[in-house]
Amino acid sequence: MRLEMSSNRQQRLCVAMMRNVGGVIVLSLLLVFVQLAAGESFSPPGTPKNIICRSPEKETFTCWWEPGSDGGLPTTYALYYRKENSDTVYECPDYKTAGKNSCFFNKNDTSIWVTYNITVVATNALGRAFSDPVEIDVVYIVMPNPPEEVTVTVIEDTNWPFLRVSWEPPEKADTRSGWITLIYELRIKLENEDEWEVHPAGQQKVFNIFSLRPDSTYHVQVRCKPDHGFWSEWSGTTFVKVPDYFPRERSMWILIAVFAAFIILTFTFIWLSYMKIHNLKHYVLPPVPGPKIKGFDKKALKNGKFEDIFSSLVVSDFPPTTSNYEDFIVENLEVFVPEEQELIMEDSKDLQDDSIKSENSTCDNDSGRGSCDSHTLLIDKGGGDKEEALQSDQEGSQDERVPTSPEEVMEEDLLACCDEKNSPDISEKVKFTPSLISPLPRYNLMNQPNPPEIGKKHCLSDSLLNPDSLPSYFTQPPSTKNDFRSNPWECNFNHKQHPLHPQTTGKEHLQVQNEISWVHVDRTEASLGVQAPSVRSTEYVEVQRVSGGNMVLLHPVSAGQENSGTMSHQTEHYSRVKTVNNDSGLLLLQKESTGEEMGICLSEEEVESRATSNGYTASITPTSEKPMVGINSTLPILDDRMASGYVDTATMFGLPTY
Amino acid sequence: MKQNDEKGVPMSSTSICTNSQTGCHFLSLANLFDRVIHHSARMHGISNDLHSEFELYFLPSKNRVSRNCHTSTILTPNGKENAQRIAREELTEVILKLLLAWRDPLWHFHQNMARHHKFNNLSSNKSLEMSEMVHELRKGVQKVAEKMQMLGIISNSLGTLGSREALLASDSPEWRLMNDYNLLYCFRRDSNKIQNYLKILKCRIVPEHGC
Numbered sequence: 001m002r003l004e005m006s007s008n009r010q011q012r013l014c015v016a017m018m019r020n021v022g023g024v025i026v027l028s029l030l031l032v033f034v035q036l037a038a039g040e041s042f043s044p045p046g047t048p049k050n051i052i053c054r055s056p057e058k059e060t061f062t063c064w065w066e067p068g069s070d071g072g073l074p075t076t077y078a079l080y081y082r083k084e085n086s087d088t089v090y091e092c093p094d095y096k097t098a099g100k101n102s103c104f105f106n107k108n109d110t111s112i113w114v115t116y117n118i119t120v121v122a123t124n125a126l127g128r129a130f131s132d133p134v135e136i137d138v139v140y141i142v143m144p145n146p147p148e149e150v151t152v153t154v155i156e157d158t159n160w161p162f163l164r165v166s167w168e169p170p171e172k173a174d175t176r177s178g179w180i181t182l183i184y185e186l187r188i189k190l191e192n193e194d195e196w197e198v199h200p201a202g203q204q205k206v207f208n209i210f211s212l213r214p215d216s217t218y219h220v221q222v223r224c225k226p227d228h229g230f231w232s233e234w235s236g237t238t239f240v241k242v243p244d245y246f247p248r249e250r251s252m253w254i255l256i257a258v259f260a261a262f263i264i265l266t267f268t269f270i271w272l273s274y275m276k277i278h279n280l281k282h283y284v285l286p287p288v289p290g291p292k293i294k295g296f297d298k299k300a301l302k303n304g305k306f307e308d309i310f311s312s313l314v315v316s317d318f319p320p321t322t323s324n325y326e327d328f329i330v331e332n333l334e335v336f337v338p339e340e341q342e343l344i345m346e347d348s349k350d351l352q353d354d355s356i357k358s359e360n361s362t363c364d365n366d367s368g369r370g371s372c373d374s375h376t377l378l379i380d381k382g383g384g385d386k387e388e389a390l391q392s393d394q395e396g397s398q399d400e401r402v403p404t405s406p407e408e409v410m411e412e413d414l415l416a417c418c419d420e421k422n423s424p425d426i427s428e429k430v431k432f433t434p435s436l437i438s439p440l441p442r443y444n445l446m447n448q449p450n451p452p453e454i455g456k457k458h459c460l461s462d463s464l465l466n467p468d469s470l471p472s473y474f475t476q477p478p479s480t481k482n483d484f485r486s487n488p489w490e491c492n493f494n495h496k497q498h499p500l501h502p503q504t505t506g507k508e509h510l511q512v513q514n515e516i517s518w519v520h521v522d523r524t525e526a527s528l529g530v531q532a533p534s535v536r537s538t539e540y541v542e543v544q545r546v547s548g549g550n551m552v553l554l555h556p557v558s559a560g561q562e563n564s565g566t567m568s569h570q571t572e573h574y575s576r577v578k579t580v581n582n583d584s585g586l587l588l589l590q591k592e593s594t595g596e597e598m599g600i601c602l603s604e605e606e607v608e609s610r611a612t613s614n615g616y617t618a619s620i621t622p623t624s625e626k627p628m629v630g631i632n633s634t635l636p637i638l639d640d641r642m643a644s645g646y647v648d649t650a651t652m653f654g655l656p657t658y
Numbered sequence: 659m660k661q662n663d664e665k666g667v668p669m670s671s672t673s674i675c676t677n678s679q680t681g682c683h684f685l686s687l688a689n690l691f692d693r694v695i696h697h698s699a700r701m702h703g704i705s706n707d708l709h710s711e712f713e714l715y716f717l718p719s720k721n722r723v724s725r726n727c728h729t730s731t732i733l734t735p736n737g738k739e740n741a742q743r744i745a746r747e748e749l750t751e752v753i754l755k756l757l758l759a760w761r762d763p764l765w766h767f768h769q770n771m772a773r774h775h776k777f778n779n780l781s782s783n784k785s786l787e788m789s790e791m792v793h794e795l796r797k798g799v800q801k802v803a804e805k806m807q808m809l810g811i812i813s814n815s816l817g818t819l820g821s822r823e824a825l826l827a828s829d830s831p832e833w834r835l836m837n838d839y840n841l842l843y844c845f846r847r848d849s850n851k852i853q854n855y856l857k858i859l860k861c862r863i864v865p866e867h868g869c
Binding site: 058059085107110111112113114137139174175176177178179181227228 | 699702706726730734736737738739741742847850851853854857858859860861862865869
């Protein structure tokens with residue numbers, strides 16, 4: 001029994017032990033399973049990825065791959081490659097040189113311009129994994145090493161230091177033989193900054209950097225790249241310290257100078273503005289002196305009066321520019337009043353020799369007092385009614401006119417002939433003032449003392465008279481005998497109005513037209529005729545007026561008049577007409593004083609010269625015989641008797657003398 | 659900035675040389691080399707562009723097995739040592755062969771592209787330019803060879819042999835079988851070879867001028 005009990009016990013122990021062992025086994029198995037579930041699984045390796053091949057110098061190259069999972073098992077990697085157009089599979093010759101997971105192809109194994117087909121295989125206990133094949137051509141996978149020996153120096157030759165960066169190509173890259181051509185690039189930045197300034201440098205190995213900031217540190221790096229390839233890594237940073245320098249900038253000084261000048265100019269302008277602009281303007285631009293000549297009066301222009309218009313233009317001494325010759329009427333008319341004439345003539349003696357004496361053409365045979373001098377004929381601007389009357393008459397026609405009064409006579413125009421002569425001698429005589437030239441105050445002919453004063457007889461010089469001006473004048477110098485010679489060169493304007501003179505009832509008007517230079521003598525009345533010729537062979541023609549048409553109105557001095565003693569007086573003054581100019585008529589009148597010699601003031605040559613000019617107005621001394629004398633462009637008809645004292649123009653010109 | 663335009667012809671080479679005639683000739687030879695190198699670089703650039711474009715737009719099938727350039731018959735040094743070891747005449751000859759071999763294929767390629775409008779205008783112009791350049795470059799290299807021969811740098815053994823091989827290569831119908839992508843690929847490589855060979859040749863003959 002006990003046995004039975006012990007066996008039972010033993011059986012129970014065994015069962016317990018067996019249970020323990022089983023539990024342990026189960027536990028261990030469980031543990032193993034648990035472990036297996038939690039830890040790596042063994043599997044075939046993962047595929048290698050990202051195979052990268054690079055060649056630093058185009059002579060060798062290296063490939064790197066990225067291994068995949070190894071499957072928990074030791075995995076081996078192998079690289080296999082095939083060359084172009086060849087099925088031979090080669091394995092990487094060198095797994096070590098380039099490190100883990102790399103394959104290095106040395107020069108012998110490297111062929112340029114050959115396509116490599118590279119595959120990496122991962123192998124482990126469970127399997128293999130093939131990577132994707134990669135085709136490369138070494139030419140296109142060149143990535144050189146960074147440039148070496150990068151040196152940066154500060155060049156301080158000038159005021160502006162700059163950096164000179166120099167480097168060398170990587171050692172392995174054979175640029176000398178032309179196998180590889182590298183291009184470089186550098187970058188620089190200040191120490192504190194983050195951004196680099198990149199400068200491509202081409203194939204050169206030196207580079208300058210300017211515009212540096214003084215007293216600062218720069219970082220410089222360089223890299224390179226082959227023609228077709230990859231950029232190298234940046235070289236190691238080179239530090240450079242730029243010294244402190246003062247930028248003595250020349251341009252800065254220039255800028256300062258310009259600015260200062262600008263400020264100075266500004267202040268100058270402000271100062272000038274404070275000054276009176278008026279003063280300144282006067283200082284800078286002095287006022288232009290005004291014209292002395294009045295010029296045209298605009299108001300007068302509007303009015304349309306010529307006299308007014310031109311009055312401003314005319315200088316007092318200057319001959320008037322009025323076209324109306326009648327304004328030239330001699331102010332002083334030589335009134336042919338025998339008695340008076342004598343008196344006047346007396347007075348006129350006082351006149352200077354060179355004064356122009358106008359004398360009435362008191363038909364003085366002897367009135368050779370023609371002044372010889374002036375070759376020009378001046379027509380005074382006479383004033384007065386006479387003139388106007390005469391004008392009107394004259395203009396209207398060449399008809400005869402009868403002067404109404406001595407006053408009128410006085411106002412007859414005189415032709416001034418002398419250049420230098422001035423001042424009509426006798427007031428009563430027709431004074432001739434160079435009315436052509438200048439307007440002279442009109443005179444009352446009766447008030448003769450004035451004439452000498454007037455006397456500005458201007459003898460028109462040739463220059464003064466234009467061809468169109470009246471050239472001719474008739475002078476009849478009924479001057480005194482005494483004066484006749486005394487003043488041979490006096491130019492006298494005689495014109496006397498014969499009509500005034502009782503003796504001269506008729507007037508002969510000589511109208512001389514200058515241009516035409518013909519003298520048309522009208523004898524208005526035949527009353528002249530009687531005595532005039534007898535008294536003198538020559539009759540003096542008085543110039544009555546000078547018409548605007550350059551007509552000289554002449555009326556002969558009757559011989560009878562001349563007979564009077566006044567003639568003698570008048571002979572003192574005789575005028576000789578000198579031709580004004582070539583075109584003007586030559587009018588020579590001389591009154592030959594009785595018995596007195598008459599100098600021919602006018603030299604015959606002169607006369608001739610003048611006579612030769614075109615158109616002459618003949619001085620006509622019409623004789624009473626002929627009521628009408630017409631003289632055409634040639635000339636003056638002189639009495640023979642007068643010839644001695646007169647310029648026998650007729651002879652000169654071949655005209656018949658009357 | 660001081661810069662040297664080294665991509666172009668160095669200015670120093672254009673100076674009037676007063677040295678001996680030989681020196682002047684060398685100067686002009688270096689100048690010639692620079693020109694042809696520059697020309698070949700441009701040609702390679704164009705081919706590279708076309709290839710990339712082709713690869714981009716005309717995604718080639720994986721079936722690019724027949725990477726068999728018709729110029730593979732021409733033996734070319736495929737390493738630096740080989741290239742440096744080869745004789746100058748041979749190297750020159752290789753260059754000329756290559757250039758000759760590509761004359762017709764490029765022309766036909768351009769015609770093909772233009773006819774079928776496979777390229778855009780820009781690419782079409784590039785293909786035309788490429789075909790013209792290979793023609794001109796060959797003439798340039800011939801001039802260089804002549805000058806080298808004149809200077810006695812290389813012997814006169816150049817010529818007929820090379821051309822014959824080249825003619826063979828060009829006459830081979832292989833290139834007609836190439837598809838466009840392969841053609842571009844092959845030419846890109848060959849233009850690179852030409853450029854490289856020329857550089858090597860220059861630095862061997864006139865090393866003092868920018869090597």
